[in-house]
Amino acid sequence: MMNKDSFLDSGHTPSLIAAFLYFDLAFMVWVLLGPLGVGIAKDLALTHAQKGLMVATPVLAGAILRLVMGVLVDKLSPRKAGLIGQVIVIATMLVAWLRGIHSFEETLVLGSFLGVAGASFAAALPLASRWYPPQHQGKAMGIAGAGNSGTALAALFAPGLAAAFGWTNVFGLAVIPLTLVLIAFFFLAKDAPDAPKPKTLAEYLHVLKDPDAWWFMFFYSVTFGGFVGLSSSLVIYFNTQYGLDAKTAGYYTAACVFAGSMVRPIGGMVSDRIGGVRALTFMYLLAAILLAIASVGLPLPWMALVVFSGAMLCLGAGNGAVFQLVPQRFRKEIGVMTGLVGFAGGVGGFYLASSLGYSRQVTGSYQAGFLIFAALAVVALTGLSSVKTRWRTTWGAAHLTGARI
Numbered sequence: 001m002m003n004k005d006s007f008l009d010s011g012h013t014p015s016l017i018a019a020f021l022y023f024d025l026a027f028m029v030w031v032l033l034g035p036l037g038v039g040i041a042k043d044l045a046l047t048h049a050q051k052g053l054m055v056a057t058p059v060l061a062g063a064i065l066r067l068v069m070g071v072l073v074d075k076l077s078p079r080k081a082g083l084i085g086q087v088i089v090i091a092t093m094l095v096a097w098l099r100g101i102h103s104f105e106e107t108l109v110l111g112s113f114l115g116v117a118g119a120s121f122a123a124a125l126p127l128a129s130r131w132y133p134p135q136h137q138g139k140a141m142g143i144a145g146a147g148n149s150g151t152a153l154a155a156l157f158a159p160g161l162a163a164a165f166g167w168t169n170v171f172g173l174a175v176i177p178l179t180l181v182l183i184a185f186f187f188l189a190k191d192a193p194d195a196p197k198p199k200t201l202a203e204y205l206h207v208l209k210d211p212d213a214w215w216f217m218f219f220y221s222v223t224f225g226g227f228v229g230l231s232s233s234l235v236i237y238f239n240t241q242y243g244l245d246a247k248t249a250g251y252y253t254a255a256c257v258f259a260g261s262m263v264r265p266i267g268g269m270v271s272d273r274i275g276g277v278r279a280l281t282f283m284y285l286l287a288a289i290l291l292a293i294a295s296v297g298l299p300l301p302w303m304a305l306v307v308f309s310g311a312m313l314c315l316g317a318g319n320g321a322v323f324q325l326v327p328q329r330f331r332k333e334i335g336v337m338t339g340l341v342g343f344a345g346g347v348g349g350f351y352l353a354s355s356l357g358y359s360r361q362v363t364g365s366y367q368a369g370f371l372i373f374a375a376l377a378v379v380a381l382t383g384l385s386s387v388k389t390r391w392r393t394t395w396g397a398a399h400l401t402g403a404r405i
Contacts, residue, residue, distance in 0.1 A: 052357015116360015
């Protein structure tokens with residue numbers, strides 16, 4: 001007889017693996033313009049502000065399209081929505097490779113289509129989440145969400161491949177792993193049997209009347225926004241601030257991003273053990289301090305590497321903590337909430353990535369961009385302190401859920 005209290009026996013492991021692989025490769029191409037940004041900017045003669053907007057556009061497009069993906073998940077299923085998204089991304093990569101990118105405007109068009117890859121979040125997480133009971137949500141969402149590591153793959157390999165084959169050919173090379181994952185996803189992924197019924201538009205809008213929905217959107221705009229904003233920007237930052245070549249800047253960025261992405265499951269597991277509110281409190285505080293330190297423009301690149309790695313650890317773990325809480329509060333609306341919260345996270349990432357480029361162009365320094373985002377982490381910490389008592393005495397009360405809040 002299976003032990004349903006066991007994590008492995010309580011869900012569907014093949015679907016969890018499929019969700020991770022889909023998320024991982026989708027995130028790899030979602031932020032691809034960042035690691036390729038040095039070469040693209042040089043060939044197209046882009047300004048600092050244009051570089052910032054180029055790497056931020058896929059993030060904003062992904063935020064908007066997460067809402068669309070959330071609806072598709074609800075109307076079709078996470079598996080079908082995921083298959084559709086993967087086919088669109090593969091087609092986008094093929095067109096970019098065969099046709100090439102020849103102007104700043106074309107980078108924005110490409111970035112908009114890459115947003116479909118960012119929208120994978122709204123399909124991958126419900127695919128995993130719907131299989132698992134409340135007490136294992138942190139682990140399941142953390143493992144699926146560790147697909148954030150795809151951003152590290154992009155930073156690690158894209159600059160080197162661009163140096164060897166040209167940055168346009170990187171789009172074609174990306175099609176190979178994307179196709180392999182599409183095949184694996186087709187055979188491994190299975191929709192949970194107890195999926196909620198499709199909702200009307202009015203029901204989608206109804207969830208926004210709940211203040212908790214807005215709080216979760218704001219909290220994730222800081223944790224995920226910081227993570228993906230830095231993932232998209234750090235190659236250009238290390239190149240501009242310290243004069244590192246694109247390949248070396250990619251290695252530095254990969255180390256930072258890998259730290260943030262791999263700790264997401266740990267953030268979920270720690271939240272399962274001590275409660276998501278307590279975990280988030282510590283992560284916001286430390287992230288704010290580290291971003292403020294980074295804002296001064298540390299004299300040596302290894303110092304920046306240490307500080308950014310620490311900040312990414314906090315933000316990545318914070319991502320896992322937020323999604324330990326969301327399914328507890330909105331289990332029946334997890335599809336639409338994943339889309340809404342993911343949308344907010346993407347908006348936060350767009351803001352950070354674009355503001356860094358704009359700050360550098362207007363002031364000659366990245367300081368203002370980092371300081372404002374550090375201040376947002378402090379605001380999130382304050383907001384969390386204001387709602388934690390209500391959460392723990394209403395929907396998070398011990399007699400209503402087996403999860404720690």
